[in-house]
Amino acid sequence: MSIKTDVVIIGAGPAGLFQVFELGLLDIHAHVVDALPQVGGQCAELYPDKPIYDIPALPVCGAQELVDRLMEQIKPFAPEFHLGQTVTGLQRNEDGRFRLETSAGTVFDTATVILAAGLGAFQPRRLRVQGAEAWEHKNIHYRVTDPDRVAGRRIIILGGGDSALDWTLELHGKASHITLIHRREEYRAQPNSVKRMKALAAGNDLEEFQGNVRGVFEKDGAFGGLDVVDPDDERHHIEADEVYVFWGLTPNLGPIADWGLELEKRQIAVDTECFQTSESGIFAVGDINTYPGKKKLILSGFHEAALAAFAVQKHLHPEKKARLQYTTTSPIMHRRLGVE
Numbered sequence: 001m002s003i004k005t006d007v008v009i010i011g012a013g014p015a016g017l018f019q020v021f022e023l024g025l026l027d028i029h030a031h032v033v034d035a036l037p038q039v040g041g042q043c044a045e046l047y048p049d050k051p052i053y054d055i056p057a058l059p060v061c062g063a064q065e066l067v068d069r070l071m072e073q074i075k076p077f078a079p080e081f082h083l084g085q086t087v088t089g090l091q092r093n094e095d096g097r098f099r100l101e102t103s104a105g106t107v108f109d110t111a112t113v114i115l116a117a118g119l120g121a122f123q124p125r126r127l128r129v130q131g132a133e134a135w136e137h138k139n140i141h142y143r144v145t146d147p148d149r150v151a152g153r154r155i156i157i158l159g160g161g162d163s164a165l166d167w168t169l170e171l172h173g174k175a176s177h178i179t180l181i182h183r184r185e186e187y188r189a190q191p192n193s194v195k196r197m198k199a200l201a202a203g204n205d206l207e208e209f210q211g212n213v214r215g216v217f218e219k220d221g222a223f224g225g226l227d228v229v230d231p232d233d234e235r236h237h238i239e240a241d242e243v244y245v246f247w248g249l250t251p252n253l254g255p256i257a258d259w260g261l262e263l264e265k266r267q268i269a270v271d272t273e274c275f276q277t278s279e280s281g282i283f284a285v286g287d288i289n290t291y292p293g294k295k296k297l298i299l300s301g302f303h304e305a306a307l308a309a310f311a312v313q314k315h316l317h318p319e320k321k322a323r324l325q326y327t328t329t330s331p332i333m334h335r336r337l338g339v340e
């Protein structure tokens with residue numbers, strides 16, 4: 001069963017979120033898909049605590065605060081979010097609409113698509129050592145889907161940031177033994193988590209290990225563990241049943257590059273009158289697009305979203321005459337915003 005809709009926005013970064021608002025003002029409801037489990041794109045994923053100084057009328061605004069404010073602003077339009085899903089397929093149907101599919105199996109039948117996909121979908125940094133690929137999703141994982149799976153098993157956790165430390169603390173006591181491997185002595189995680197981990201490492205069932213992974217080894221045809229080289233260049237065979245890799249996320253344009261859209265240096269070319277791509281009905285806003293003079297700034301994405309919304313309206317209702325209405329004075333806008 002597919003979800004029938006007028007618009008699917010790919011990407012819940014600042015451009016995608018503001019796109020919901022601009023569409024909402026025109027009475028167009030949107031579905032939003034993002035590969036990340038949370039909204040906010042780069043702002044939430046890469047620099048949530050940093051202050052931003054170039055958002056109009058906000059002399060200073062934290063990056064996460066900006067995302068929270070956008071979420072508040074779009075509330076009246078009740079967008080439907082599909083998070084933790086990467087859009088993997090996009091095809092045009094015979095009737096001119098689009099079939100859009102996600103990694104979670106969600107299928108949309110949509111009249112238009114707005115790409116607000118930034119630098120691409122954030123994907124976990126993979127363990128790229130010889131032999132690792134064959135064990136991925138069997139014994140080598142990039143997220144914990146079921147903490148009970150580790151019960152009574154020896155696990156290795158790779159990483160030195162918050163995810164690695166949080167999961168070490170969470171899985172301690174469930175797994176029979178944890179080896180936390182980080183390439184440096186210092187951790188990037190919250191000091192309190194590091195302190196708690198160090199206290200647990202004084203016991204028998206958690207070991208801290210400094211080193212770099214060099215390979216995977218097998219034992220009797222099954223997964224055996226990791227080969228790790230310590231700072232003195234000595235090789236260690238660390239046995240484990242499961243490995244959890246928390247090396248952060250990196251953006252990847254992925255399938256979008258294969259959808260036949262005109263690209264310039266892996267950015268999507270758009271017409272700046274309406275932010276439509278080379279395909280009628282597919283629009284692109286924010287960091288993902290390019291045009292002469294493009295600047296990858298949040299405020300550029302906001303402007304682009306406004307014009308794209310009008311273009312989507314025209315695409316959906318070519319017969320309707322679009323009238324610009326001010327949110328200050330228009331009773332229609334007030335009704336849509338719920339501020340009557």
Ligand code: FAD
Nearest residue numbers: 011013014015035041042086087117118120121286287298
């Ligand atoms: P993004 O924020 O990149 O969001 C895109 C979203 O799309 C992501 O969440 C991604 O997971 C999702 N996505 C992509 N492909 C898919 C797919 N196939 N399926 C599902 N989801 C997908 N800009 C400023 O204006 N001022 C600043 O001060 C500023 N400071 C910055 C500081 C840092 C450290 C960084 C890294 C950037 C900064 N920027 C700043 C840039 C700003 O963050 C970007 O311009 C902005 O985030 C772009 O927004 P976006 O919505 O286009 O894309």
